[in-house]
Amino acid sequence: MSTTKTDAAEVMSSAPADDTGTGEGPGGPQLGPVGWLRWLWRQLTSMRVALVLLFLLSLAAVPGSLVPQEGSDPVKVQDFVDRHETLGPLYEKIGMFHVYSSTWFSAVYILLFVSLIGCIVPRTWQFVGVLRARPPAAPRRLERMPAHARWSTDAPADEVLAAARRILGRRRFRTGASDGSVAAEKGYLREAGNLVFHIALIVMLVGFAAGQLYMSEGTKLVVEGDGFANNLTQYDDFKDGNLFDRDDLGGFGFTLDEFTGTYERSGPQRGSARDFRADITYWEAGGEEKKAVVSSNHPLEVAGYKAYLTGHGYAPVVTVRDGQGDVAYRGPAPFLPMDGNVTSQGVVKVTDYVGKDGERDQLGFSGIFVPTFEGASATRGMVSAFPALDNPVLFLTAYRGDLGVDSGIAQNVYQLDNERMEQFTDADGTPLAQMMKPGDTMELPDGAGSLTFERIDEWATFQVTSKPGTDLALAGAIAAIAGLSGSLFIQRRRVWVRATPDGHGRTVVETAALGRSESARVAEELGDIAALLHNEAPAVPEQQPEQRPDTDPDTDKERA
Amino acid sequence: MNIAAAANENMAQLSNYLVYSALAVYTLAFLAHIAEWAFGSRSRIAKQSAALTAQEQEAKASAAAPAVTVRAAGGTATLERPKVVTRNRGRDVADGLGAAGEDEKGELLGRIAISLTTLAFLIHLAGVVTRGLSVERAPWANMYEFSTTFSMVAVGVYLGLLAAGKKVRWIGLFLITTVLLDLGLALTVLYTESDQLVPALQSPWLIVHVACAIICGASFYVGAVSSLAYLVRDSYESRLEAGRTMRLSTVWRRLPSAATLDKLAYRVNAIVFPLWTFTIIAGAIWAEAAWGRYWGWDPKETWSFITWVVYAAYLHARATAGWKGRKAAYLALIAFACWIFNYYGVNMFVTGSLHSYAGVE
Numbered sequence A: 001m002s003t004t005k006t007d008a009a010e011v012m013s014s015a016p017a018d019d020t021g022t023g024e025g026p027g028g029p030q031l032g033p034v035g036w037l038r039w040l041w042r043q044l045t046s047m048r049v050a051l052v053l054l055f056l057l058s059l060a061a062v063p064g065s066l067v068p069q070e071g072s073d074p075v076k077v078q079d080f081v082d083r084h085e086t087l088g089p090l091y092e093k094i095g096m097f098h099v100y101s102s103t104w105f106s107a108v109y110i111l112l113f114v115s116l117i118g119c120i121v122p123r124t125w126q127f128v129g130v131l132r133a134r135p136p137a138a139p140r141r142l143e144r145m146p147a148h149a150r151w152s153t154d155a156p157a158d159e160v161l162a163a164a165r166r167i168l169g170r171r172r173f174r175t176g177a178s179d180g181s182v183a184a185e186k187g188y189l190r191e192a193g194n195l196v197f198h199i200a201l202i203v204m205l206v207g208f209a210a211g212q213l214y215m216s217e218g219t220k221l222v223v224e225g226d227g228f229a230n231n232l233t234q235y236d237d238f239k240d241g242n243l244f245d246r247d248d249l250g251g252f253g254f255t256l257d258e259f260t261g262t263y264e265r266s267g268p269q270r271g272s273a274r275d276f277r278a279d280i281t282y283w284e285a286g287g288e289e290k291k292a293v294v295s296s297n298h299p300l301e302v303a304g305y306k307a308y309l310t311g312h313g314y315a316p317v318v319t320v321r322d323g324q325g326d327v328a329y330r331g332p333a334p335f336l337p338m339d340g341n342v343t344s345q346g347v348v349k350v351t352d353y354v355g356k357d358g359e360r361d362q363l364g365f366s367g368i369f370v371p372t373f374e375g376a377s378a379t380r381g382m383v384s385a386f387p388a389l390d391n392p393v394l395f396l397t398a399y400r401g402d403l404g405v406d407s408g409i410a411q412n413v414y415q416l417d418n419e420r421m422e423q424f425t426d427a428d429g430t431p432l433a434q435m436m437k438p439g440d441t442m443e444l445p446d447g448a449g450s451l452t453f454e455r456i457d458e459w460a461t462f463q464v465t466s467k468p469g470t471d472l473a474l475a476g477a478i479a480a481i482a483g484l485s486g487s488l489f490i491q492r493r494r495v496w497v498r499a500t501p502d503g504h505g506r507t508v509v510e511t512a513a514l515g516r517s518e519s520a521r522v523a524e525e526l527g528d529i530a531a532l533l534h535n536e537a538p539a540v541p542e543q544q545p546e547q548r549p550d551t552d553p554d555t556d557k558e559r560a
Numbered sequence B: 001m002n003i004a005a006a007a008n009e010n011m012a013q014l015s016n017y018l019v020y021s022a023l024a025v026y027t028l029a030f031l032a033h034i035a036e037w038a039f040g041s042r043s044r045i046a047k048q049s050a051a052l053t054a055q056e057q058e059a060k061a062s063a064a065a066p067a068v069t070v071r072a073a074g075g076t077a078t079l080e081r082p083k084v085v086t087r088n089r090g091r092d093v094a095d096g097l098g099a100a101g102e103d104e105k106g107e108l109l110g111r112i113a114i115s116l117t118t119l120a121f122l123i124h125l126a127g128v129v130t131r132g133l134s135v136e137r138a139p140w141a142n143m144y145e146f147s148t149t150f151s152m153v154a155v156g157v158y159l160g161l162l163a164a165g166k167k168v169r170w171i172g173l174f175l176i177t178t179v180l181l182d183l184g185l186a187l188t189v190l191y192t193e194s195d196q197l198v199p200a201l202q203s204p205w206l207i208v209h210v211a212c213a214i215i216c217g218a219s220f221y222v223g224a225v226s227s228l229a230y231l232v233r234d235s236y237e238s239r240l241e242a243g244r245t246m247r248l249s250t251v252w253r254r255l256p257s258a259a260t261l262d263k264l265a266y267r268v269n270a271i272v273f274p275l276w277t278f279t280i281i282a283g284a285i286w287a288e289a290a291w292g293r294y295w296g297w298d299p300k301e302t303w304s305f306i307t308w309v310v311y312a313a314y315l316h317a318r319a320t321a322g323w324k325g326r327k328a329a330y331l332a333l334i335a336f337a338c339w340i341f342n343y344y345g346v347n348m349f350v351t352g353s354l355h356s357y358a359g360v361e
């Protein structure tokens, strides 16, 4: 780093110098393979390329917000593919439906981070070098610096310089002296902050990556009174990162004691959810049972996992009797909500059924549950008018035959595959369908059995996740903000003081300041320092014949 | 409906009246600013003093604070404080005189405009506070509330800068125009009845995250106006330098100099950038508490990220030779456009956002 150039402000940046076309440019025939590699590397780690890569990264992120993404909305993706015959497959090929894990998006950010590392390493060494070295000596022509002051004094030159060192030292400048001048520098924290910030970006990325590789995430629907234990078989739905070891699952479980939802009862937003809470009892491996409340913004944190409350609904509790009058099934059947007022759809499957004549068979019931029934609409059928249990009604039709649960094909528990089933009908041949309130019973024709709607339990879905990199990413984020603030709010600046005997028994004091970027504060600071120095080396009128016209105070006016 | 609810309803009604009144007073301030600019264009002195003082870098050196006093002390003239001479690099042009030029009527109208703006701001503030009281929470949970609070903070920042003696009065007309648009949009398209929050929004991180977003937006707005003004003023200056003229030059010459505008834009954006970074992180923490993942590339998150990256590109551009000046200013404008799109565009054109306050009802 040299400061003898006029463009010293440029030199103060420890930013890697950009290739401005000088030196060995590209395309020179004398460049060997190593030369090319060197050139490529220098390009990649230049500020200009970093800038272009940053811009590319933001551009590359755009499509993911406009095209549906598999990760967040697979249904919409399917819909999109169905609707766009040519665009669909094309998008599929170029990864448009999973932009943030696509090759091209990864390529941009990997290049950016390679560039970042290539940028940080040399800059760190440079910075260490700067910290070790003394501030660079005063440039020859101090009056060319952005802020400058000079006066003559009777004090001898070495006293002036000693005073300057003292004053600058007290203001926590690092100082160095060379023949006839003092050089001082301050604000190294800017550089340090900048390095911390860029390193923190890498730490954050590592945190994200670890989170992706070691994460596990699963969902589980739990009805009031039921429990969950953290192992693979218990999840309704589970995905994990490449390096997650599924044998590591475990360590805790819980029982859902009660779910409570409260809703706005009046006003324009009647029916909007106000509060959801799940009262649970949980246990940790080797620990005792404890009570806890899980609500919308407050997950349960246990054994390195977090369990979030992500959904809720109703589960009509039914008792099904078979043709013999025996209980063939008793329990809650979770119905899945279809709208904000929790109009829900669901099925009851009875696999152990014995008919009136002793034959083994299966039963299936499917239908709609509404928590608040205010009459069926002609166009939309049964819809709920309010999400709370004000007037619950269950509407079911019944089938008998093969449920298909033994077919080996994965089956959705919440849907009825009635292909090989026969619908029960009334005496006049219309399909059997019945609307029930709690306590009501639906009799199947010909003594085939009955279904009693006992009561309603609530259920909640929990998302159980573990993301080990989160803390690292958070630490990186905090370091990034701290570093960034240091880097943006601290000025790195240099101050020089030169004292030269003028040959008439007096000393000419010259001082100048240079900031990393132009700033009025540098001039103010220099003013303060000069004033302090002036106290120790007071000015005497300078015998200068030519008064510089522009130092006339009147020029102040035009700035006002 | 119980008594408390009725009181809240009255409070909400009062809030609406206040916001409408603020809109009316802002309109008066707007007219006063227009008149200020109109009168200012007559000012002859303004024309003369704004004539470009194009100089070679070498020759020009202007004095800056601290000022010099020469005092007689014991018969010898002593400098009490040495005078610091500053040198600017690049073009050295004085700032324009502001909207009013040196026209007295223009100046008076400008002062009236500021007084009206202050009055409107107080009414606006009262409107936002009563809204908050009526819903018993921070008043920024839907787009209507976000918009009204946003413009209030923008005006507050502006008045604060004025009170601190910064020369930003020229922004007045731009600002009030935007505030009128924003409030008009809020009261018509975005209006939402006052109400409490859906559970996912009931978190202290909401207050932190959205409050920071509002402050960032209001400040980025000031930065964007400065960048825009810089671009125009820069062309104006370089044309004058080349001895050519430019349309509407009566307006441009009253703006601060290109260097001043550029510096203002950079300062504002640089100061806000760490806060914007924090806003995004606070949002991620909230997302983690509410949805079980801190980053999911939801459209709002994606556009916050894009905005952040473009502002980072702008800061890099400022530090890169060949990208300083106009190119960097374009980046700053693109970044602000991303911010605006994130706020209005994502809510209105992109579906599938989990951010439930995105709802326009």
Ligand code: HEM
Pocket: A013, A014, A015, A016, A044, A045, A046, A047, A050, A054, A112, A113, A115, A116, A117, A119, A120, A194, A198, A201, A484, A487, A488, B309, B311, B312, B315, B316, B319
């Ligand atoms: C991963 C993406 C990156 C982001 C988000 C980012 C962000 C930033 C920000 C916000 C600043 C402003 C701080 C300041 O002005 O002091 C900055 C400065 C800087 N960045 Fe980056 N950066 C990134 C990558 C890089 C890369 C790849 C390089 C190297 C080629 C680099 C080199 C620099 C340098 C040298 C400065 C200091 C400029 C100055 O002296 O003012 N950055 N960066």
